[in-house]
Amino acid sequence: MxxxxxxxxxxxxxxxxxxxxxxxxxxxxxxxxxxxxxxxxxxxxxxxxxxxxxxxxxxxxxxxxxxxxxxxxxxxxxxxxxxxxxxxxxxxxxxxxxxxxxxxxxxxxxxxxxxxxxxxxxxxxxxxxxxxxxxxxxxxxxxxxxxxxxxxxxxxxxxxxxxxxxxxxxxxxxxxxxxxxxxxxxxxxxxxxxxxxxxxxxxxxxxxxxxxxxxxxxxxxxxxxxxxxxxxxxxxxxxxxxxxxxxxxGQDSAAPVARDYQPHKTAMSRQAPSPASRAVTKHLTGPLSVRSVLDHGCGRGVDVAHYRSVGLDAEGFDPHDDFGWPRPARTGFDLVTSMFVLNVLPDPWQRIQALKDAASFARPGGHVVVVTRSPEEISKAAADGGWTTHHDGFWSSQSKGTFQRGIDPGEITALARRAGLTPAAGTPVLPLPGVCHAVLTKPRT
Incomplete structure (x- = not known):
């Protein structure tokens, strides 16, 4: 605008x-x-x-x-x-x-x-x-x-x-x-x-x-x-x-057509855990001494099952009721993961709110890992699919009401600071080609 x-x-x-x-x-x-x-x-x-x-x-x-x-x-x-x-x-x-x-x-x-x-x-x-x-x-x-x-x-x-x-x-x-x-x-x-x-x-x-x-x-x-x-x-x-x-x-109106957002429709039906969750258990949970994990925005919960399979005390939460992962009663998790959630939310305010909510489940001194699709991947998909621009990203499907935006680590960090999170020092970089991520810390005070 x-x-x-x-x-x-x-x-x-x-x-x-x-x-x-x-x-x-x-x-x-x-x-x-x-x-x-x-x-x-x-x-x-x-x-x-x-x-x-x-x-x-x-x-x-x-x-x-x-x-x-x-x-x-x-x-x-x-x-x-x-x-x-x-x-x-x-x-x-x-x-x-x-x-x-x-x-x-x-x-x-x-x-x-x-x-x-x-x-x-x-x-x-x-x-x-x-x-x-x-x-x-x-x-x-x-x-x-x-x-x-x-x-x-x-x-x-x-x-x-x-x-x-x-x-x-x-x-x-x-x-x-x-x-x-x-x-x-x-x-x-x-x-x-x-x-x-x-x-x-x-x-x-x-x-x-x-x-x-x-x-x-x-x-x-x-x-x-x-x-x-x-x-x-x-x-x-x-x-x-x-x-x-x-x-x-004499020009066509640029006013948009109102749409309902349905980010849950971007959730993938996986038979195996995501590469991001496997990278977390291979490279992060040991060095960070993680014993408990919450997958925030877990979709159908395949990654929760993976965390449990390697001996972690894991729970999931997804606001879409049909996925069957209600809001946990407990907080104080060592690690909260947010996998491909921010990039399907249609504006920065919703992303900040999602990060604040994710951070509320981490213990003081705990960590939040955010993984997003990259700007390069989304730009290519938008060009190939003829996606329509909306806010700072694209309608990936206007009929379904699904949105996508590529978010780089710098933007993840800038949004996370609004949620009271800071970049974690000395943590390993996850080997996740083609996607972006940031490892964040919840301050102790």
Whole structure:
């Protein structure tokens, strides 16, 4: 899904600016508009934006969604922050205080608390922060600007560290998103930001666009941020669509068709234990002094039988009732295995939740082994099978509702950190060609 985050400087009420914005949105194929200061007065009826549905907000912060998508849940947490739910992703759109340093620092501390309340759900924090994240991101004339205080930068850094966010447009040479003349000198800032969960940066693209603030087609004096995210939007109900966007653009609609996920249908019917489970018993259970194992997402339980056959105290769990492996009453396992589970879950939030659940069964100091299909294997299968893109992966069968994504060890580790797991030091590498894995540790405290 392509989002545009932009401070419109209260210009959307003007027909010319509104027309230029609409043309720019069509040109780039934007699917959601996150606007700071879109119109005045703040409580007026939101202006109509051709091809888009107003999803919520006011003249401080507002959101529009392309008409062939269902409007996302939108709530105002405060006058300066708006919360959206885009499927599995939470977006906090902000417009921090433009005048008071102490107020901005306090707002950033509030944002850190809001992010913590999301319980590690994937997060985007975007909008006009009205500050320079680094000294070089603010200039007044030829000098470094003193507008932003150290306290604000420390609060911003604390927000990013505690929430695991990356400042996605922090290039070595700053790309200024705001320029005005004050007291005869140019004032330039990189103040329009997109902070994104660290495990999403490999699958997202964020591009500042300064064309919106220059030339005959300008509609604001801030650069826009084009934020391309691995989110497939929810299609609108037929009654929600008055006319198709294709009638405006002459292009086919990109809105998806709603599907039900059925990850259990990817489970293989094995007669013999998986190579991954055999590698675990051959290379890991001895060196790690493992006596008890839980196979988390065990499917039909063939690997559980293998663990038991080599003398381990093994149990299985699978949330699909028909497999017959209910949730165990006990915890405290030496080892929890998660074999080819993450790659069939359709979004990062479900993967984090699955890892948290798996980790809850391991004892402090115990281990979790995660095995996934590789990005190379999935990319080839998708090309050969003509699979349809969905979120950050593919529908492997739309009729069955099955999903696949290749996940490399780096991504496994990034997701696992959200579940309170860390890479295990000094453990053997499992000889599993063609697939990816990570051996993780549950901290003792």
């Amino acid at each position: 392509l989002l545009a985050s932009v401070n419109l400087n209260k210009r959307l009420g003007a027909a010319g600016a509104r027309s230029n914005l609409a043309a720019w949105l069509r040109e780039h194929g934007v699917q959601a508009v996150l606007a700071q200061e879109p119109f005045k007065p703040a409580d007026r009826t939101p202006p109509t934006l051709g091809g888009f549905t107003f999803a919520g907000g006011n003249g401080h912060l507002a959101t529009w969604i392309r008409e062939d998508f269902a409007p996302p849940p939108v709530s105002s947490l405060n006058t300066w922050v708006q919360r959206l739910e885009l499927q599995w992703l939470v977006v906090l759109q902000v417009h921090l205080d433009a005048y008071a340093n102490a107020s901005r620092a306090a707002q950033l501390a509030e944002l850190a608390a809001m992010a913590a309340a999301e319980d590690d759900r994937p997060l985007l924090v975007c909008g006009d922060f009205n500050l320079a994240p680094r000294p070089e991101d603010g200039q007044f004339g030829e000098e470094t600007s003193t507008f932003t205080t150290d306290a604000e930068r420390q609060a911003l850094e604390q927000l990013m560290q505690t929430a695991g966010l990356i400042d996605t447009t922090a290039e070595p040479a700053p790309v200024f998103t705001f320029e005005r003349i004050f007291s005869g000198k140019p004032s330039r800032f990189r103040c329009d930001l997109a902070l994104l969960s660290d495990h999403l940066t490999a699958t997202a693209t964020i591009t500042p666009d300064a064309t919106v603030r220059s030339g005959p087609r300008l509609f604001t004096d801030h650069s826009a941020l084009l934020i391309d995210l691995p989110v497939t939007g929810q299609p609108a109900e037929p009654d929600d669509v008055l006319f198709a966007l294709s009638e405006l653009t």
